[in-house]
Amino acid sequence: MVDDERHLEATVPSYIMESAREGARLEAKTDPAVSEQQLRQTGLQRGMRALDVGCGTGAVTRTMAKIAAPGRVVGVDTSTSRLAQARELAAADGVEAEFMEGDACCLSAALGQLRLRVVPVSL
Numbered sequence: 786m787v788d789d790e791r792h793l794e795a796t797v798p799s800y801i802m803e804s805a806r807e808g809a810r811l812e813a814k815t816d817p818a819v820s821e822q823q824l825r826q827t828g829l830q831r832g833m834r835a836l837d838v839g840c841g842t843g844a845v846t847r848t849m850a851k852i853a854a855p856g857r858v859v860g861v862d863t864s865t866s867r868l869a870q871a872r873e874l875a876a877a878d879g880v881e882a883e884f885m886e887g888d889a890c891c892l893s894a895a896l897g898q899l900r901l902r903v904v905p906v907s908l
């Protein structure tokens with residue numbers, strides 16, 4: 786077992802895919818052109834408000850924000866480190882998106898009251 790894995794075991798991740806390399810994996814597996822095509826199929830358009838639950842590093846959220854600008858796009862994830870990466874990457878890409886720590890099971894606590902239309906897209 787390598788040191789990374791020992792550290793992760795000690796911190797007991799509740800997310801089964803957790804890994805020190807998970808952020809890099811999420812970025813590598815995401816093709817923004819494919820994401821854009823899929824997101825447009827959901828009906829996402831300029832000026833809309835959209836929520837990305839389990840946004841990870843925001844690889845998909847950034848494309849959502851580009852499509853929906855000047856709307857409002859919020860990414861929610863339980864992982865503090867993933868969200869830190871998401872904020873950095875969005876800023877580097879010049880993208881306006883908000884990232885909040887929250888659990889899919891109790892979104893109202895993170896976001897307040899929202900009326901949602903749910904469109905499951907990816908994982």
Ligand SMILES: C[S@@+](CC[C@H](N)C(=O)[O-])C[C@H]1O[C@@H](n2cnc3c(N)ncnc32)[C@H](O)[C@@H]1O
Binds near residue numbers: 800841862887
């Ligand atoms: C496979 S990753 C996908 C990330 C992103 N949607 C993408 O496609 O790049 C799943 C993400 O869901 C997050 N997650 C897992 N359980 C969650 C929960 N209960 N509430 C919010 N986020 C959660 C993880 O931290 C992880 O970043």
